[in-house]
Amino acid sequence: MISCTVSDKPLFKQSAKGFVFFVEEGTKFASHVEPLLQDQFPLFEKLVKERNFTGKKGSTFAFPFMHGKAIAYIILSGFGKKQGKHFTLETLREAVSRSIRCAENFKIESLAAHAADPKEFGQSIQYVLQKMSCISMKASYAFDEFITDKDSRTFKVESYTFVVDKKDLKDAQEGVRIGAIVADAINRARHWVDLPANMMTPHSFADNAKKVAKDHALKITVFTEDQIEKMGMGGLKAVGMGSQHDSHLVIVEYKTKKKNAPTLAFVGKGITFDSGGLNIKPTGYMEDMKDDMSGAAAVINAVAALSELKAEVNVIGLAALAENMVSGNANHPGDIITFYNGKTAIVGNTDAEGRLVLADALAYASKHYTPDAMLDVATLTGACVHAVGPFFSGLMTQDENLCSKIEAAAITSGDHVWRLPLTDDYKVMVKGDHTDLCNDGKTKYKAGATNGACFLSNFVGDTPWAHIDIAPSAFNVPDKPYFRTGIATGMGTHLLIDLALQWNK
Ligand code: BES
Ligand code: MN
Ligand code: ZN
Numbered sequence: 001m002i003s004c005t006v007s008d009k010p011l012f013k014q015s016a017k018g019f020v021f022f023v024e025e026g027t028k029f030a031s032h033v034e035p036l037l038q039d040q041f042p043l044f045e046k047l048v049k050e051r052n053f054t055g056k057k058g059s060t061f062a063f064p065f066m067h068g069k070a071i072a073y074i075i076l077s078g079f080g081k082k083q084g085k086h087f088t089l090e091t092l093r094e095a096v097s098r099s100i101r102c103a104e105n106f107k108i109e110s111l112a113a114h115a116a117d118p119k120e121f122g123q124s125i126q127y128v129l130q131k132m133s134c135i136s137m138k139a140s141y142a143f144d145e146f147i148t149d150k151d152s153r154t155f156k157v158e159s160y161t162f163v164v165d166k167k168d169l170k171d172a173q174e175g176v177r178i179g180a181i182v183a184d185a186i187n188r189a190r191h192w193v194d195l196p197a198n199m200m201t202p203h204s205f206a207d208n209a210k211k212v213a214k215d216h217a218l219k220i221t222v223f224t225e226d227q228i229e230k231m232g233m234g235g236l237k238a239v240g241m242g243s244q245h246d247s248h249l250v251i252v253e254y255k256t257k258k259k260n261a262p263t264l265a266f267v268g269k270g271i272t273f274d275s276g277g278l279n280i281k282p283t284g285y286m287e288d289m290k291d292d293m294s295g296a297a298a299v300i301n302a303v304a305a306l307s308e309l310k311a312e313v314n315v316i317g318l319a320a321l322a323e324n325m326v327s328g329n330a331n332h333p334g335d336i337i338t339f340y341n342g343k344t345a346i347v348g349n350t351d352a353e354g355r356l357v358l359a360d361a362l363a364y365a366s367k368h369y370t371p372d373a374m375l376d377v378a379t380l381t382g383a384c385v386h387a388v389g390p391f392f393s394g395l396m397t398q399d400e401n402l403c404s405k406i407e408a409a410a411i412t413s414g415d416h417v418w419r420l421p422l423t424d425d426y427k428v429m430v431k432g433d434h435t436d437l438c439n440d441g442k443t444k445y446k447a448g449a450t451n452g453a454c455f456l457s458n459f460v461g462d463t464p465w466a467h468i469d470i471a472p473s474a475f476n477v478p479d480k481p482y483f484r485t486g487i488a489t490g491m492g493t494h495l496l497i498d499l500a501l502q503w504n505k
Contacts (some may be wrong), residue, residue: 002100002140002185004133004160004180006172011112011163012036012285018062018106020099020113023055024120025081033255040065041469044074052432056080058094060102075102075111086122089131093414096132096141097481104155115172122158125168130173130182136160137183138490141484143194154484158347178309182497184310185305186490188212188295191363193475193488197273197290201245202321209250209300216254216304223249233364234337238347240322242277242330247322248360252300254307254315257412262503263314265371265463266496267361269354269378270296270321276415277324277350279333291488292354295377296321298492302500305493311500316369320357324350336435340364343458346432348440354380355455357438362459373464375491375499376456384449384469388418390477393491396422396453397466406466406495409502415495422453430455468492477494490497 011019012034017352023029033041044065053061057080062073077099079091092420103111118128123414142154192208194198200208206222213220221323225246228236233249250270261486271292275281277290282288303317331337335347337356341363347356358376366375383395395417397403403419410417429445432438440453453467473491477483 002136002157002160004162004176006115006129006138006162006169006176007086008163008164008166008169008351010034010435011114012067013097014112014161014163016072016110016112016159016161017494018075018103018108018111020075020077020111022079022095022113023076024079027057029055029076034498036214037073048076054078056287058090058098060098062102062106073106073108075099085368087120089121089412090414092121092128093096093135094271094481096135100136100139100157100160101481103157107155109157109159110159115162116163124171125164126171126175129162129164129172130179133160133179134183135482137180138186139187141187141190142484143191143487150158165366175273180406181308182494184494185301185497188293189294189301189493190490192297193291193490195290198272200272200290202240202248202270202323203245204270205272205296205319205321206248206250209252212300212304213252217309218303218307219253221251221478226419231340232338233340233360235339235360236320236322238331238335238337239324239353239422242325242327243323245272245323249364250300250319250321251484254303254311256310256312256314258312261313262372263316263369264500264503265301265316265318265365265369265374266360267318267320267365267374267376268296268299269293269358269376269380270319271353271357272321272323273352274324274351275326277330277353278326279349279351280326281351288475291475292379293321294379294470294488295492298377298470298490298496302493302496304344305497306340307501309501313500315500316365316371318361321359322353322357333384339459340453341367341459344432344435345439346435346437352439352452354378358456359459362456366459366461366463371463374460374463375406375468375469377470377496379471379474380452380469381449381471382422383451385472387420387449388472390472391480392416392418393464393473394420394449394469396420396450396469398422399464399466402464402466405503406468406499409495410497412502413494413498415491415493417495420449421447422450422457422467427454427457429485430458468495
């Protein structure tokens with residue numbers, strides 16, 4: 001993993017192989033060139049002009065130069081133009097990530113750059129460094145441990161040094177410390193998602209959660225299938241019936257030292273593989289379904305980070321884990337099940353399994369923790385994928401206060417959300433004919449993502465609650481320089497962390 005550090009030594013005194021400049025469109029790439037490079041600078045300027053690099057958003061330009069007796073590179077990464085007073089955090093995330101991608105292409109293993117100017121972002125130096133280090137680590141993540149020939153693995157940048165003024169050194173270091181904790185949580189969540197279903201079963205997920213809990217001083221409870229059945233969690237039980245692997249409910253708890261702090265409950269969908277069950281998915285729809293535990297991975301790792309960051313809220317994380325498979329023991333379309341809160345549902349479609357496992361976990365969380373707010377994060381519907389595309393997750397809530405807090409955390413974290421409808425009008429669509437509920441909804445209402453949210457709304461009681469459908473953005477997001485094709489994004493992890501950190505603000 002890339003290591004990020006800060007330094008107050010001049011940029012060209014750094015021992016890096018690549019020197020990065022972030023360039024606002026239409027400006028010269030470095031107005032303060034260190035004396036060391038003054039002789040070469042006119043050449044650079046000419047080159048940049050000739051090659052038409054103007055600092056456009058998304059553009060990079062790299063060229064070699066003599067740094068003392070060694071070859072080094074200048075890497076220019078464009079910020080584009082400011083829309084309004086400040087650059088957005090997304091601009092910073094993309095430009096920093098592009099500098100890393102550029103270095104990877106040239107096989108440059110060490111980078112140094114001036115820290116971005118906090119004034120340009122309307123932020124503190126600490127916050128800017130937090131974002132720069134976090135996104136550097138996020139961009140560096142790859143899933144290549146199963147490529148046995150090490151030379152064929154993704155080239156990785158090993159270090160990124162951010163140069164700051166001496167007076168800012170302490171704040172900058174604190175920013176990097178926080179950024180690294182957040183990025184560790186995100187990348188761990190991604191790794192859990194990237195591990196395929198033969199390696200990441202409900203049981204091995206629980207083992208991973210136990211290790212994380214131990215490392216982050218979290219209380220952890222693991223309910224096994226027998227306990228799940230005894231407690232009356234008919235949804236979690238039913239979904240796992242067709243699998244060789246037992247369903248689990250994992251609960252991690254972080255308690256702040258702060259008095260009278262609010263409690264947040266995060267619930268994650270943890271389907272370690274979604275074949276669809278007897279309503280089996282066709283070819284083309286099943287291949288990526290190891291990612292169906294992305295919500296659970298986000299939740300557990302977010303709580304871990306919040307503990308390390310000593311967040312001033314209590315946080316409970318629940319992971320509802322099961323494997324949705326086909327077998328003689330699998331639940332059938334038409335089965336009637338009873339949930340933890342006593343409500344009943346007909347399983348109209350075994351492929352709408354996410355809401356069944358979440359229902360029990362939500363009911364359990366609202367009953368036992370009476371949280372001030374509850375969020376679930378789930379790869380719940382293909383409909384949401386079609387509604388918002390890969391760059392957003394669907395946000396559904398009837399609580400305006402919670403909604404604005406989540407939207408604020410989405411902007412700071414970069415885990416973008418787009419609100420979809422959830423009103424009482426829609427709730428009739430999940431009514432069962434002979435049961436309280438049906439899990440596939442009445443098709444005349446369309447709105448498949450909202451349908452899922454309506455089902456879940458029956459399990460939250462009076463708790464302020466929001467549902468985040470990360471099906472669009474959890475896996476294989478294209479075009480963003482901090483992701484790579486065919487791997488997990490860790491979506492939701494950073495959102496939950498920022499939501500909790502900013503809760504009291
Ligand atoms: N895990 C899927 C949803 C999904 C789709 C996640 C694409 C990631 C990418 C979920 O369990 C599912 O199968 N949903 C069904 C619900 C339907 C049967 C009501 C869907 O969206 O088709
Ligand atoms: Mn499904
Ligand atoms: Zn699913």
